[in-house]
Amino acid sequence: DTEVTQTPKHLVMGMTNKKSLKCEQHMGHRAMYWYKQKAKKPPELMFVYSYEKLSINESVPSRFSPECPNSSLLNLHLHALQPEDSALYLCASSHFNTEAFFGQGTRLTVV
Amino acid sequence: AQTVTQSQPEMSVQEAETVTLSCTYDTSESNYYLFWYKQPPSRQMILVIRQEAYKQQNATENRFSVNFQKAAKSFSLKISDSQLGDTAMYFCAFIDGGATNKLIFGTGTLLAVQP
Secondary structure, three states: OOOEEEEOOEEEEOOOOEEEEEEEEOOOOOEEEEEEEOOOOOOEEEEEEEOOEEEEEOOOOOOEEEEEEEOOEEEEEEEOOOHHHOEEEEEEEEOOOOOOEEOOOEEEEEO | OOEEEOOOOEEEEEOOOOEEEOOEEEOOOOOEEEEEEEEOOOOOOEEEEEEEOOOOOOOEEOOEEEEEEOOOOEEEEEEOOOOHHHOEEEEEEEEEOOOOOOOEEOOOEEEEEEO
16 A cells, blocks of 8 residues: 545635644655645645654744644644645655655645 | 755657656765656656665666766656656655655656647
């Protein structure tokens, strides 16, 4: 099983809403990532979890709150987002310092 | 800080022909990995090929091969016998062999395969 599963695939939320993005993998990977991608741009790293602990936060605004409940799950909690936060949010996982496997992403629209 | 540069924003190739995508990178690390990812309009980021810096032999995967020039910090991707399904955004990516787990992407090359 080389899948990373992200839900939902599409999400529309208002600026006052609270929502969560979910990511799951069963490859035994102990590194998990959140990336943000704007159209025709490369993915921008947001967070890295290593052994379920947050190891990198790329100065992401606090309206994005990551959580890693266990080694297979990664969540991204969203609150009070701005329209400029509309983007494709990609989850990925990997063994340490090697190729990452990506989910299909969540297309987020903030209205 | 590590950087990855792709100087070709867009490229076009005829079906069945060969095309080469360029990538350069900058790092002071001696142990690292390089990758090419493909992102078609379906948006799934797919690993195409990987290269370990300590290996001198260039990686190949079917129609895809790389030209890894470590001294020049260059890592180009050659696609042979291009197919319509190769149409996608291609990203060069780098990760160092240390403890950061930080995968860094280049700006991408949009490849269009023409029938």
